[in-house]
Amino acid sequence: MMGQFRLMSFSTNLYNLKSDAFYLDFEETKQLMLELKSWPEIQESFILSLPERIEILYYSNFDLEDKIFEAVADCKGVNVLPIKSEFNQTSDEEKLFIHLSELCFGVQASNYGTTPLFPQFSKAYDFAAESGMIGEYLEQWWDNLISTDKLLKEQADYQLPNFSISYIVSDLLTELVNNVRGPKIAIIGFNALSKRIYRNLSNQGYGNITIVDKSITSCLNFKGKELNNFTFEPLNKVENVIGENDILISTLEDADRFLPSYYFKHDFLDTKIFIDLSIKSTITSVLSDYNQVIPFNLTDIYKIIEQKMEINKKWLKKAKPLVIKKNQKFFDWIDNKKAQKMLGLIKSYLKENVNQIEYSKVLTSNEPLSNFDLVHHKRNKILLKKSIEKIKRNTQYKDIINYDKIVNEFYQYN
Incomplete structure (x- = not known):
């Protein structure tokens, strides 16, 4: 009996944020890898575990979907397995390797591409190699990914296609405050969008961010670094917050009521950047006449997103054919390898x-x-x-x- 690769893909509910029960941290990934290594049925394996997805690739003569499922549940210490819509197993080798390579280089089936994950793939491969789970097939596959990465850098270069509002705001701030040392940032109104912006800014190294809201209860779910990276101010102190901070990000739908224009008429020492992300607010149209305030609204953000999408659309047209071409070289190699083994069986x-x-x-x-x-x-x-x-x-x-x-x-x- 000749073995084959199978890929198990788990959804970790990144977008609805209801549960991260099947996200494996480093220790849990290590535990799962050791478990797979102890099974004689598995010759090679590779585990990519990210907050948004888990990919478990294994080479075996047998379909081990149920057994691996149980092992993942044991690592997490939960008794309820995910529902069918939260996972998928692929046994079509060509299809699964195409999926992984597109994921690795951000050329998945979309018009604009996705964020490349080559560094994360590199860490996952190194970990699998250290665990002794890399054989001739995965070694050849990884060599092919390395050469693909080199080819893309030479002929296409990478873009980072994050088209969400929270990422665009973070990138916009980085561009605007390049020459400002330690800019003071305030987020006014704290909803789901504000939380994503806060996390992105924290991850980019911005510290001591002021959060303004009606109650501090909206901030109580933070943990670790996020818990120690903000200062809370009640909404009735927002006028002082405007005076003390360089960058103001508002998600208040009733911003016209809570942020009257005279709050911005003071003689500030420095120019303020005001970003209004509400749908109904018209405050930026008033602030556009103020010399000491540079206003941005959702329309401006969407224009930036459109520009980035067009750039990435052109990049994808260059990059995807290169990835397809390199994939075919790997498929030819694995076809020949399998054919040689099959002929060996025939001769036996x-x-x-x-x-x-x-x-x-x-x-x-x-x-x-x-x-x-x-x-x-x-x-x-x-x-x-x-x-x-x-x-x-x-x-x-x-x-x-x-x-x-x-x-x-x-x-x-x-």
Whole structure:
């Protein structure tokens, strides 16, 4: 029986943020890898675990979906397995390797691409190698990804296609405050969008961010670094906050009521940047006449997103064909490797006859194929065909080998 790769993909609910029960941290990933290594059924494996997704790739003769599921649940210490919509197993080798390479280089099936994950893939591969779970197939696959990465840098270069409002705001601030040392940032109104912006800013190294809201309860879910990176101010102190901070980000839908224009009429020491992300507010139209305030609204943000999308659309047209071309080289290699192993199996069913004519008898044949004597090449053809049919019945790997082609090549060679 010949093995094959299978890929198990888990959803970790990044967008609805209801549950991260199946996100594996480093220690949990290590525990799962050690568990897979202890199974004799698995020859090679690779685990990519990110907050937004988990990809478990393994090479085996057997379908181990249920068993791996249980191992993941054991690592997390939960008894309830995810529902069907939260995971998927792919046994089509070409399809799964295309998925992984597109994920790695940000060229998934969209018009604009996704964020490249090559650094995360590199860490996952190194970890699998340290765990002793890399064999000849995954080693060749990784060499192919490295050469693909090099080719993309030479011919396409990377873009970072984060088109969400929270990412665009973070990037915009970085561009606006390049020459400002330690800018003071305030977020006014704290909803789901504000939280994502706060996290992105914290991850980019911005510290001591002021959060303004009606109640501090909206901030109580923070942990670790996020918990120590903000100062809370009640909404009735917002006028002071405006005076003390350089960058003001508002998500208040009733900003016109809570942020009257006279709050911005003071003689500030420095120019203020005001970003209004509400849908209904019209405050930026008033502030555009103020010399000491640079206003941005959702329309401005969407224009930036459109520009980035067009840039990435052009990048994707360059990058995706390069990834496809490199994928094909790997598929050709694995096809040849599988074909060699298959031919080895065929030869194991055949042996030389007493006349030293090669490949003339099937080892497992218990009865004559006919009652009349055949010339050697006809007899060989029948025996070889029967051997291939036997292998075809007993192998799971049926989609990589063209059996008629094997027969033709065998007789051309001999």
